[in-house]
Amino acid sequence: MSSSDGAGTTRGHRSLRADARRNEDRLLEAAAAAFAREGAGASVKDIARAAGVGVGTLYRRFPSKELLIEAVYRHEVRRLCDSAPHLAATLPPVDALRTWMEDFIDFMTVKGGMADALRVVLTDDNEKTHTRALLADAIAHLLAAVGERSPGRPRADAQDVLMALGGISLMASSEGRRDLAARLVHLLLHGVVGT
Amino acid sequence: MSSSDGAGTTRGHRSLRADARRNEDRLLEAAAAAFAREGAGASVKDIARAAGVGVGTLYRRFPSKELLIEAVYRHEVRRLCDSAPHLAATLPPVDALRTWMEDFIDFMTVKGGMADALRVVLTDDNEKTHTRALLADAIAHLLAAVGERSPGRPRADAQDVLMALGGISLMASSEGRRDLAARLVHLLLHGVVGT
DNA sequence: CTTGCAACCGGAACTAGTTCCGCTTACCGT
DNA sequence: ACGGTAAGCGGAACTAGTTCCGGTTGCAAG
Numbered sequence: 001m002s003s004s005d006g007a008g009t010t011r012g013h014r015s016l017r018a019d020a021r022r023n024e025d026r027l028l029e030a031a032a033a034a035f036a037r038e039g040a041g042a043s044v045k046d047i048a049r050a051a052g053v054g055v056g057t058l059y060r061r062f063p064s065k066e067l068l069i070e071a072v073y074r075h076e077v078r079r080l081c082d083s084a085p086h087l088a089a090t091l092p093p094v095d096a097l098r099t100w101m102e103d104f105i106d107f108m109t110v111k112g113g114m115a116d117a118l119r120v121v122l123t124d125d126n127e128k129t130h131t132r133a134l135l136a137d138a139i140a141h142l143l144a145a146v147g148e149r150s151p152g153r154p155r156a157d158a159q160d161v162l163m164a165l166g167g168i169s170l171m172a173s174s175e176g177r178r179d180l181a182a183r184l185v186h187l188l189l190h191g192v193v194g195t
Numbered sequence: 196m197s198s199s200d201g202a203g204t205t206r207g208h209r210s211l212r213a214d215a216r217r218n219e220d221r222l223l224e225a226a227a228a229a230f231a232r233e234g235a236g237a238s239v240k241d242i243a244r245a246a247g248v249g250v251g252t253l254y255r256r257f258p259s260k261e262l263l264i265e266a267v268y269r270h271e272v273r274r275l276c277d278s279a280p281h282l283a284a285t286l287p288p289v290d291a292l293r294t295w296m297e298d299f300i301d302f303m304t305v306k307g308g309m310a311d312a313l314r315v316v317l318t319d320d321n322e323k324t325h326t327r328a329l330l331a332d333a334i335a336h337l338l339a340a341v342g343e344r345s346p347g348r349p350r351a352d353a354q355d356v357l358m359a360l361g362g363i364s365l366m367a368s369s370e371g372r373r374d375l376a377a378r379l380v381h382l383l384l385h386g387v388v389g390t
Numbered sequence: 391c392t393t394g395c396a397a398c399c400g401g402a403a404c405t406a407g408t409t410c411c412g413c414t415t416a417c418c419g420t
Numbered sequence: 421a422c423g424g425t426a427a428g429c430g431g432a433a434c435t436a437g438t439t440c441c442g443g444t445t446g447c448a449a450g
């Protein structure tokens with residue numbers, strides 16, 4: 001049933017015992033279903049039960065609820081990051097950057113609890129640096145294109161922009177604050193590019 | 196020292212029963228001590244016990260831990276807001292704004308849990324709008340001074356700047372991310388003023 | 391002083407996330 | 421096949437915030 005699988009290593013899967021891998025997949029599936037159905041409010045215990053495992057098993061694989069959320073949406077984050085080069089290639093630099101930022105915010109705003117998960121990912125210095133690096137690279141790519149046009153400005157590290165976007169997500173995630181997010185992104189953009 | 200007090204209503208104190216007022220004071224005192232001693236990690240139950248009341252009493256007055264934190268530091272927030280006019284009067288507009296922003300971040304960063312409390316204050320639409328309005332006014336004041344110099348820019352509502360600062364606090368509050376905060380404030384400043 | 395009652399009190403109970411640990415089992419070497 | 425063992429498992433127990441409600445009390449009217 002689960003679409004993607006089928007051939008080879010669907011994900012990282014660093015040599016886990018067969019049952020462990022199976023459980024991990026079940027957990028991700030159950031978590032995805034639960035989050036889709038009832039948002040980030042879905043309880044960890046319910047997810048474990050739905051996956052047919054104990055909470056201990058869930059926590060061994062995903063040390064916190066935020067990390068579980070992050071794992072569930074990881075491939076969507078990847079898709080978002082992958083879109084950066086295309087944007088950079090087909091749009092004027094600044095427009096590409098703006099568009100990507102807006103997509104980023106939309107994603108963080110729409111996926112319940114994703115903003116909080118992002119906070120953990122960006123804040124903790126655990127190995128989860130992978131996702132962080134992915135995002136930073138996408139931004140760096142877009143930033144480089146902008147930089148070419150208006151030199152002299154060494155400002156605005158990709159990490160910083162990522163952090164700023166994270167902060168905006170956190171403030172705008174609650175409720176329909178789409179407009180607030182839009183204005184803040186606009187502000188950030190002004191700070192990043194000379195305009 | 197505490198400037199404003201002295202006469203009449205020390206705080207809001209909307210006609211509470213004598214015992215209720217006494218308990219509120221005790222709670223604030225106990226909470227302040229606990230937060231100073233062990234940071235925002237201090238447990239609500241311990242604070243209630245130290246104040247000699249039950250948790251129910253604490254929660255009737257302060258509906259959440261964040262709101263309790265906010266109440267404890269409220270007068271310091273007020274002091275911060277009160278400093279804005281003086282800064283605006285003695286410094287070039289942009290410098291005044293930058294200085295105030297840095298002070299704001301320092302405050303939110305230093306006081307444990309204050310960033311999270313701020314998130315609640317800025318996010319919820321409860322009556323806590325008072326503190327929010329206080330902050331927004333201070334920013335509006337500083338912003339107005341900047342606006343005079345470079346007209347034509349309707350951008351940057353005080354509310355938005357406040358939200359942006361809140362987001363920065365949230366991302367930089369964990370650990371010694373003082374430098375990150377500084378860079379983001381710099382970025383925000385660029386977005387707000389034309390420079 | 392007595393009485394009525396709304397406001398208030400305390401803490402047991404509930405919820406949800408996280409940790410701990412004794413038992414089980416997949417996997418590899420023999 | 422077989423046995424040893426490290427990896428994995430489940431869920432009871434723990435923690436901390438928050439809610440609920442039966443009992444208490446400040447206060448003012450009579």
